[in-house]
Amino acid sequence: MALGLPALAAAGELDMCREIASDSERLACYDALADNAASPAMTADGVSAESLFGRDAAQTSAVLQQQAGISPPQILDTEISSVESRADGKLRITLRNGQQWEQIDGSPLHLVPGDPVRIRRASFGSYLLYKQSGGRSIRVRRTDRP
Numbered sequence: 001m002a003l004g005l006p007a008l009a010a011a012g013e014l015d016m017c018r019e020i021a022s023d024s025e026r027l028a029c030y031d032a033l034a035d036n037a038a039s040p041a042m043t044a045d046g047v048s049a050e051s052l053f054g055r056d057a058a059q060t061s062a063v064l065q066q067q068a069g070i071s072p073p074q075i076l077d078t079e080i081s082s083v084e085s086r087a088d089g090k091l092r093i094t095l096r097n098g099q100q101w102e103q104i105d106g107s108p109l110h111l112v113p114g115d116p117v118r119i120r121r122a123s124f125g126s127y128l129l130y131k132q133s134g135g136r137s138i139r140v141r142r143t144d145r146p
Helices: 005-010 013-018 023-038 057-068
Strands: 075-085 091-095 100-103 116-121 127-131 137-142
Touching: 013 023, 100 127
Parallel strands: none
Antiparallel strands: 075 091, 075 116, 091 100, 100 137, 116 127, 127 137
16 A cells, blocks of 8 residues: 555545445545555555656666676677668667667678577676677677667
């Protein structure tokens, strides 16, 4: 019941209180809903939106992923859907899953649609993309918004 009044109302909690015949018990039910609505929304593990305020994006993301039981992959194996060469010679890559990535270093790597590739985490928040058939890689960053 710590989800806040709108979520409780959607879950039928208000209807449950309305069905209580005794005035004092019905009032106690409404009071409990109001008390929960007044407190910040929290997860079952006690993480509130307020507790995330001021954390950097990486810390917030890590906490939310942990709360949701999500463990982000360290490696992505996929296939190239399309490749464009930008004016500066760097590549803009679209993957089979719709993600878009762009090359951030100057290393040459010949990629064509259909190439199986692997992307893995690298240092300083970047990623390395390389063909699964060869050992060369390019440094990339994701450009689409999930």
